[in-house]
Amino acid sequence: MKLGFFLKEAFRAMRRNAAPSFAALAAIAVTMVVVGVFIPIVQATQGSANGVRNQxxxxxxxxxxxxxxxxxxxxxxxxxxxxxxxxxxxxxxxxxxxxxxxxxxxxxxxxxxxxxxxxxxxxxxxxxxxxxxxxxxxxxxxxxxxxxxxxxxxTSDTKKVLEVTKLVTITAALLAVLLILASVLLVGNTIRLSLYARRREVEVMKLVGATDWFIRWPFVIEGVLVGAIGSLIALIILGVMKVALLDPLAGNWSLLHAPQTIPFLWLVVILIGAGIGVSALGSGLSLRRFLRV
Amino acid sequence: MPNSRQNSGTRRRLPASGPGQSNARASIRSERLAAPGPSARPGGGRTVVEFRSVSLRYPSGDKGLDQATFSVERGEFVFLIGSTGSGKSTVMRTLIKELEPTSGTISVAGRDLSEISRAKVPYYRRNIGMVFQDFKLLPNRTVYDNVAYALQVTGHSRREIRAKVPDILRLTGLSLKLHNYPDQLSGGEQQRVSIARAFVNHPPLLLADEPTGNLDPDTSIDIMRLLYRINRTGTTVLVASHDHAMVNRMRRRVLELSGGRIVRDEATGLYVRDESTREFAQRLRNPPQAPESL
Structure with a gap:
């Protein structure tokens, strides 16, 4: 009964606050597309670097x-x-x-x-x-x-290989950290904005005697839904890109060096997990300052 | 507060709070209230709200309350009056534990508010109905859902909600507006919704902060009549208002605040206990030319 109520509340909030919900959804989708493209690229770079090093x-x-x-x-x-x-x-x-x-x-x-x-x-x-x-x-x-x-x-070859691969590895790791930071900030900010628009609502709920978690659950569930839908959209875009662009090219690439990258299924799992996690956590945490009434 | 407006009742200036004072006031009041009969005071005089030399200073340095001492007994209908910034809203906000007093103690139904932990505040608030000048309705919910929310919060089952909400909406005269959203209602109707929401749990204490501040005189009378009707069910009602004319016509106990101090505490003359709501509303519309009010 409680879960049903919270779910209904989350859906109501999404329906009645379509614009902010859409903004959060778009932010998640865009971020996840970028992450989804970046993960295989980083992996291919690391893979090639390690391949060279292992020789x-x-x-x-x-x-x-x-x-x-x-x-x-x-x-x-x-x-x-x-x-x-x-x-x-x-x-x-x-x-x-x-x-x-x-x-x-x-x-x-x-x-x-x-x-x-x-x-x-x-x-x-x-x-x-x-x-x-x-x-x-x-x-x-x-x-x-x-x-x-x-x-x-x-001697000189070995030195060069070691230096270059080290540089490539560090650069890729740095980029990955920056990208993750940027996506968390983007998603967090968008969620905050949509919550800010509803801070009055939260205030009223508190005055009526709602506990913090009673108010928070619908927001977290809404975050999960937004994260799931956003990631799903990102995955559709990524899937189309893979089928239309990557797979035809893969035949040519294998002549040079086929980089070992993440299986698509794992990518799907990671992206959906990350999208839901960031979105739900962002909603729950951002709500904290509005709950202090 | 100009003197000409005041009723002769048991008007007293309170110089400063001190021990024994509340007893003195209580005896004066019971003297006045003895007239309607021994059953005039529902609940046998149990204290619902008690402020003991409560002071509150805002972080900005402004004084919210200054040594305020008063008590309200169960079933009373009390007006808090005073100009803007006199501390009326501060009293309300400390009562729902939105603000903490700097010193002094506040107890509600015998419970010291400072002993209620932050996590327990929501449960405490469920015992208090709260009505605001700006209604504070949830804009995304219909009239029905706004009232139902107060019950959902307290974990009522769907069946109970379905039984209780139409009842309270009928009491407040909103049966035909069930599925309207707040922005489709007039100010008076919105205030009725907010009163319905405040009262649906049947709280022992109802606080109304300038409930008629945004409403025209006729609508204000309807709202006051509704609050009186709720009061007659045994609920203690505390109303903050700056509408002196209305307060004088209501003839209920008046607490006046100025600069955070209680400067007047009186049971206004002709405090009629067993008045029906119809008589009550009639009197509000056509104030009798009683000698006290001249």
Whole structure:
């Protein structure tokens, strides 16, 4: 009975205050469209940045004369270096097969395999790559193990990759924070405005002896409804955009690099949740100052 | 308050509040009121409202009330008069705990208002009907829903609401305006709605702050008649007004405020207790040339 009453009150308020309700609804819808576009973009950026970072590794080339025993010893030594996540061994034959795949004609001309056995040392954190490399190189040109021929030299590349990806990550995070702040302020302000128009009503309710929550519930429910409808409108717009623009393009993008982004269903859940949450919370909290009668 | 207007009753200046004073006043009043008979005072004289040296200073430094002391007994019909800024509305607002006095105690039905916590204020207010000069109706609701809201707040069932609201609307003469919105009503009708809303819970105390301030004389009489009718059901009624002519014709107890002090407390002459509302309205329309009012 109570819930029914509150629901009826919320619907009545929306019907009788159509203009402010519409303003709040539009604010939520616009905000959610922007957020909905931004989440996959941030994710794609982060994904690409992480993809690049994860390719950072240190390659250790063995002497061609290295024996199986030496190789096992070197593997143990490499794993002993702090910050190493794992060590992947690639034999001469595997390396040859791998390389010849990319250019079969060129490799077919070779009579013997020029490639050495290789250890790919993958750091736990890409930022450690350079420290690991200097540990393998040792001091004064004395390598970690005599069986090691050489260590890959990508110092400057690794540095650049690390710096750029860090910058991209920070920028994206900053933008996301700003966007969320802007949307909360926009929605909050719109709700305040619509409540301000009804502050007299709240005052009267208090004088009649309504408790704070008796007054607040219809406003919160109205917030939930406005948030839900606004998010739904945003989702329809996003869905149309996805089907009309993104899906045809996706075929072309996959040639370059298909960024792993959020599944659409999750996006739907997050947007509706956020829309309802912000709107209901905004209504409930903004009402507080009008309740002090 | 010009002297020529005053009735001879039991007029007293109250120099300052002090112990024993309320007793003195009570004895004077009971003397006057003894005339209509022993049953004249419904409720056996239980005190409904009691102000004990209440002072209130607004944050701006203005004085709202200054050592105000008075009490109102159950079933009384009391006028609060005084010019603008004399503290009439402040008395009303402290009574519904919208304002807190700076010092002194206010009790309603024996309960000290300062002991009511903020969370309990809504429950306390349900025992008080409140009528305002500007009606304070909910603009988005029909007459019916405005009155029903006061019942919904107190958790009445839909069945009770459906039974009670038409009753009270009939009492206030609004049966034909059930589905109108406040902006479709005249000022008098709006005030009737607000009285209906204030009275639908049958509160023991009804406060009216300048209920006729925005209304023409004829409509004002109707509103006063309605308030009197409510008073006759046993409800204590406290009316703030600056309409001296009306107050004098009503012949009810008058408290006058000036600068936040109670400067007059009298039971006006010819305080007729068992008057019917019809006689009452007739007297308001055609004031008898009683010697007191000359």
């Amino acid at each position: 950072v590794e240190v390659d250790v080339y063995m002497k061609t004369s290295a024996t199986r025993a030496e190789e096992n010893r070197v593997r143990g030594e490499l794993l002993g270096i702090s910050g190493v996540k794992r060590v992947v061994f690639e034999s001469k034959a595997q390396a040859f097969a791998q390389e010849s795949k990319s250019d079969p004609a060129a490799y077919a001309l070779l009579s013997s395999n020029p490639l050495p056995d290789t250890f790919h040392v993958i750091p736990a954190n890409p930022a450690n790559a350079l420290a690991i490399r200097s540990a393998i190189l040792g001091h004064h040109g004395k390598l970690l193990d005599p069986a090691i021929q050489n260590v890959s030299n990508h």
